[in-house]
Amino acid sequence: EVQLVESGGGLVQPGGSLRLSCAASGFTFSSYWMNWVRQAPGKGLEWVANIKQDGSEKYYVDSVKGRFTISRDNAKNSLFLQMNSLRAEDTAVYYCAREYRAANRDWGQGTLVTVSS
C-alpha cells in the first residue's frame, strides 16, 4: 500500500523558514516524479513544485521561485520542501503526491503551514 506522510508544518512568522518532509513507502520511490501541492484556507488546490526521479530537474510555480526549494533523498525515500522568506499568502495545507502519467496518483494527508505574526 502506498503511503505518503507529510511533516514539518507549523506556525512561522513572516520572513521565516520551514522545511517540510514527506516520508514515502509502499512503492519504489526513486522511480517516480514527486510533487508538492498546496491548498490555502478557503481556496483551491495549487501545484507548487515537482522533482524528477534523480533530482536533476526541479520546477516551481512562479509565486515560489527563488524562495522554495524541492529536494529528495532516494536512499531514505523522502521528499522535502525548504520554504524561505515565507509570506502570509503561503499559509496552506501542503500535500506531497506521487506523480504517474502526468497525474497525482497518490497523496498524503497534508501538513498545515501558518505564516503569521
Place this chain on the structure above:
Amino acid sequence: QSALTQPASVSGSPGQSITISCTGTSSDVGSYNLVSWYQHHPGKAPKLMIYEVSKRPSGVSNRFSGSKSGNTASLTISGLQAEDEADYYCCSYAGSSTYVFGTGTKVTVL
C-alpha cells in the same frame, strides 16, 4: 500560470448526471491530452478520478468519465450518489514540466 476556470458549484438529484467544465487555454488544456480530475472531501487527501483526459484509475467507479474538446475538458458523473458530494478539481499539464489546477467546483447532491 493562471488557474483553469471551473464553475463554482454544480448540483443534481440522486441518479441524475452532471457535468463539470474546465476551461484553459491553448497553452495547457488545448495543447496536451494530460488533464486529470480530483475528488476532494474537506479534511481528507484528494483522490485521483481521471487521468489523461478520460482514463480511470483502478477502483474508480465507471460512473465517472472525462472528455476534452479544444481548450475545455469535462468531467461527467452519472447516476449521482450522495457520496459524490465533494469538491472537484481539474488539472492540466502546462508545458515545461509544470501544472495548473482548476478553480474547483463544489458538487451538491440535492
